[in-house]
Amino acid sequence: MSLLDIADLTLSFKGLSGLTEVLHGISLSIAPGEKVALVGESGSGKSVTARIVLGLLQEQKTARIGGTVRFAGQDLAALSPRDREGLRGTEISMIFQDPTSYLNPVFTIGRQFAEVLRRRDPGLARAACEARAIEMLAETAIPDPARVLGSYPFQLSGGMNQRVMIAMALANHPRLLIADEPGTALDVTVQAQTLKLMRQLVDLHETAVLFISHNLGVVREFADRVYVIYRGRIVEDGPTAAVFGDPRHAYTQALMAAVPRITGDGLPDVPEVSEAFLAPKVHHRLRSGRAT
Amino acid sequence: MKRAIRILSRNPLSALGLGLVVLIVLAALLAPWIAPYPDHNGAVVDFLNNNKPPSARNWMGTDLVGRDIFSRILYAYQTSLVLAVVVLAIATPIGTVVGLIAGYLGGWTETILMRVVDVFLSIPPLVLALAMMGVLKPTLTNAMLAVTAMWWPWYARLVYSIARSEREEGYVLAAEVIGAGTTHIAFREILPNCLPAIITKMTLDMGFVIIIASSLSFLGLGVQPPTPDLGSMVAEGANYLPDSWWLTVFPGLAILIAVFGFNLLGDGLRDVLGVDR
Numbered sequence: 001m002s003l004l005d006i007a008d009l010t011l012s013f014k015g016l017s018g019l020t021e022v023l024h025g026i027s028l029s030i031a032p033g034e035k036v037a038l039v040g041e042s043g044s045g046k047s048v049t050a051r052i053v054l055g056l057l058q059e060q061k062t063a064r065i066g067g068t069v070r071f072a073g074q075d076l077a078a079l080s081p082r083d084r085e086g087l088r089g090t091e092i093s094m095i096f097q098d099p100t101s102y103l104n105p106v107f108t109i110g111r112q113f114a115e116v117l118r119r120r121d122p123g124l125a126r127a128a129c130e131a132r133a134i135e136m137l138a139e140t141a142i143p144d145p146a147r148v149l150g151s152y153p154f155q156l157s158g159g160m161n162q163r164v165m166i167a168m169a170l171a172n173h174p175r176l177l178i179a180d181e182p183g184t185a186l187d188v189t190v191q192a193q194t195l196k197l198m199r200q201l202v203d204l205h206e207t208a209v210l211f212i213s214h215n216l217g218v219v220r221e222f223a224d225r226v227y228v229i230y231r232g233r234i235v236e237d238g239p240t241a242a243v244f245g246d247p248r249h250a251y252t253q254a255l256m257a258a259v260p261r262i263t264g265d266g267l268p269d270v271p272e273v274s275e276a277f278l279a280p281k282v283h284h285r286l287r288s289g290r291a292t
Numbered sequence: 293m294k295r296a297i298r299i300l301s302r303n304p305l306s307a308l309g310l311g312l313v314v315l316i317v318l319a320a321l322l323a324p325w326i327a328p329y330p331d332h333n334g335a336v337v338d339f340l341n342n343n344k345p346p347s348a349r350n351w352m353g354t355d356l357v358g359r360d361i362f363s364r365i366l367y368a369y370q371t372s373l374v375l376a377v378v379v380l381a382i383a384t385p386i387g388t389v390v391g392l393i394a395g396y397l398g399g400w401t402e403t404i405l406m407r408v409v410d411v412f413l414s415i416p417p418l419v420l421a422l423a424m425m426g427v428l429k430p431t432l433t434n435a436m437l438a439v440t441a442m443w444w445p446w447y448a449r450l451v452y453s454i455a456r457s458e459r460e461e462g463y464v465l466a467a468e469v470i471g472a473g474t475t476h477i478a479f480r481e482i483l484p485n486c487l488p489a490i491i492t493k494m495t496l497d498m499g500f501v502i503i504i505a506s507s508l509s510f511l512g513l514g515v516q517p518p519t520p521d522l523g524s525m526v527a528e529g530a531n532y533l534p535d536s537w538w539l540t541v542f543p544g545l546a547i548l549i550a551v552f553g554f555n556l557l558g559d560g561l562r563d564v565l566g567v568d569r
Binding site for chain 1 (some may be wrong): 462465467485487
């Protein structure tokens with residue numbers, strides 16, 4: 001059974017000029033411990049999908065959501081807002097783009113860490129929180145965890161904050177980790193280090209990951225399976241090797257062609273919109289890797 | 293804390309402000325012991341020495357019924373400080389809660405709360421206080437009430453604007469993602485980020501509240517005689533200018549020094565609390 005099962009999810013926002021459709025029926029599933037990437041350009045609907053899985057958009061009055069999202073067999077729409085809130089931070093957690101701005105500037109790392117730990121275990125004593133935090137930070141290869149716990153986010157480097165955020169996100173042993181373009185705000189080398197670290201940790205804890213990104217290189221290294229999303233539709237999906245080795249959909253091909261090469265052939269020419277981008281979805285089967 | 297003192301002392305003007313504020317607070321606290329004529333804070337009459345210019349016996353002269361003006365200024369500081377502290381202690385939490393809720397929740401709550409705030413802000417503050425004092429009896433308690441009623445909307449406005457921008461910060465989303473509730477996010481995540489601005493405004497406002505309270509008593513609507521008050525002392529002496537200048541000038545200077553001190557200190561605090569952000 002899959003951990004996360006999204007079936008025919010639609011989303012539209014009610015505005016002054018009527019409904020704006022954002023998602024046109026996307027389907028996606030993640031097995032326990034599986035690393036799945038959702039790739040697409042900005043505005044394609046990646047981040048709103050994450051927010052629906054977290055149950056944050058359901059609370060917004062202007063959002064109209066259709067289809068079903070099942071987490072561990074439970075239909076999120078059938079849960080009460082309180083139960084949905086209960087999943088966040090315990091069963092599902094999230095890592096963000098810019099680690100520094102996602103930590104509250106007025107509290108020390110230690111205090112924020114304790115808050116995260118008390119999400120699952122409200123009565124946890126301060127010393128226990130600290131011990132657990134140090135253990136988690138040590139796992140992320142932070143050299144001096146005790147010092148980091150006493151620091152404020154602005155006293156640490158971006159890479160350090162990213163590690164802190166990874167440690168916090170995994171502290172409660174969630175079953176699903178949503179990574180929304182993690183480390184995009186960091187420089188390339190630091191990004192590579194933290195991603196490698198994140199992969200080791202999710203493998204260790206057998207956490208499933210929904211990896212949201214527009215960075216194809218990172219996705220190729222990180223994910224087991226890939227979904228390519230374009231304008232609120234999944235256009236191609238399959239095992240990472242199959243999709244990268246043999247992109248069939250016109251949009252996927254354009255996306256791959258758009259990656260600037262380090263060899264310096266100049267910026268690639270990508271059409272803004274093409275009829276072919278709206279072609280039906282291409283599905284690569286798991287074993288054969290052949291497109292259907 | 294050490295760093296705060298260092299920054300304050302590096303800026304001579306804020307150090308001066310801090311010095312003045314400490315001096316005023318000490319003067320008010322120690323008034324019964326340091327005042328040359330401690331009994332002159334009440335309805336004492338000494339017609340042998342009335343309306344005397346400053347001398348070695350009365351450093352700032354005596355008023356129309358012969359009371360020592362220096363002693364009365366020390367006691368008047370007590371009244372002013374108590375009033376300012378009480379007003380801010382009530383107005384700040386009210387304004388903060390209103391602003392925080394409006395800023396974080398948005399929607400209808402924001403519209404209703406902030407329109408109420410706008411209504412209060414649209415009436416000139418002194419006029420509102422005058423109207424209230426006209427209806428109520430002019431006592432110290434009612435003066436506090438009137439000044440509080442005109443003061444809280446400014447805090448609501450300040451906190452609202454900060455909360456509005458903090459709401460969009462990443463850490464708020466991060467808190468929502470780990471399942472934190474509305475109250476927790478508003479009071480435990482956003483409020484601490486508003487505190488530097490609130491504390492700075494409170495310090496600056498100490499001076500302004502003193503001015504407003506003095507204005508009320510200058511008009512006879514604030515603290516009533518024989519309780520010494522800087523505003524009513526200025527008012528009493530105003531009829532005898534310029535001949536008996538000491539009746540007005542010294543209480544006036546006392547107001548000036550208080551406002552000046554709190555303003556300089558507030559500016560200094562803004563620098564100290566602002567650098568961390």
